Amino acid sequence: GENVEQHPSTLSVQEGDSAVIKCTYSDSASNYFPWYKQELGKRPQLIIDIRSNVGEKKDQRIAVTLNKTAKHFSLHITETQPEDSAVYFCAASKGEPGGSYIPTFGRGTSLIVHP
Amino acid sequence: KAGVTQTPRYLIKTRGQQVTLSCSPISGHRSVSWYQQTPGQGLQFLFEYFSETQRNKGNFPGRFSGRQFSNSRSEMNVSTLELGDSALYLCASSLASKQGADYGYTFGSGTRLTVV
Numbered sequence: 001g002e003n004v005e006q007h008p009s010t011l012s013v014q015e016g017d018s019a020v021i022k023c024t025y026s027d028s029a030s031n032y033f034p035w036y037k038q039e040l041g042k043r044p045q046l047i048i049d050i051r052s053n054v055g056e057k058k059d060q061r062i063a064v065t066l067n068k069t070a071k072h073f074s075l076h077i078t079e080t081q082p083e084d085s086a087v088y089f090c091a092a093s094k095g096e097p098g099g100s101y102i103p104t105f106g107r108g109t110s111l112i113v114h115p
Numbered sequence: 116k117a118g119v120t121q122t123p124r125y126l127i128k129t130r131g132q133q134v135t136l137s138c139s140p141i142s143g144h145r146s147v148s149w150y151q152q153t154p155g156q157g158l159q160f161l162f163e164y165f166s167e168t169q170r171n172k173g174n175f176p177g178r179f180s181g182r183q184f185s186n187s188r189s190e191m192n193v194s195t196l197e198l199g200d201s202a203l204y205l206c207a208s209s210l211a212s213k214q215g216a217d218y219g220y221t222f223g224s225g226t227r228l229t230v231v
Binding site: 034043102107 | 146148
């Protein structure tokens with residue numbers, strides 16, 4: 001089955017710096033890569049996603065890049081703010097006959113932004 | 116539009132008891148998945164229901180079961196509770212269908228289960 005590895009497990013930055021979280025996946029058939037943000041005591045929320053036919057996607061201060069050949073994708077956050085502090089999860093999934101889209105999640109990265 | 120609603124928010128149960136958790140997905144979402152979240156293990160997939168059928172199952176013992184009703188609402192049940200079952204149980208609904216592309220999850224706020 002799919003295996004998703006996420007690094008680093010903890011990332012500490014100063015406000016205004018950039019943050020990068022990297023994930024690798026094992027199944028070359030995976031074609032959908034979402035990122036979730038979970039603030040302390042809250043639900044995970046989908047913040048950005050990318051499909052395998054796209055190399056990069058941006059939404060204001062966040063961007064995701066995908067390298068299908070190397071089977072890795074990354075989350076980039078620019079001009080970090082204290083409210084970006086949270087646990088970020090990457091995931092990989094694929095459509096299968098019968099419609100299964102169960103994602104495999106990374107273990108999460110705790111991002112701490114110091115004011 | 117209403118989000119994913121999970122009830123109850125908190126539960127305290129004694130070892131050996133059983134518990135039922137409820138999840139109402141976003142209107143129009145037919146896929147409902149359940150996850151167990153613990154600090155050490157991250158997000159662990161329990162099962163997924165689609166159109167009242169269990170379509171996928173994770174690696175949890177048979178004490179964990181679920182069902183989905185015709186209105187897409189889902190319940191999960193844990194019997195013979197163990198201390199290790201203490202966790203946040205998250206429900207997630209999705210537009211994913213047999214023909215459609217994956218649109219990711221919308222998670223509920225979860226049920227915090229404590230087994231004592």
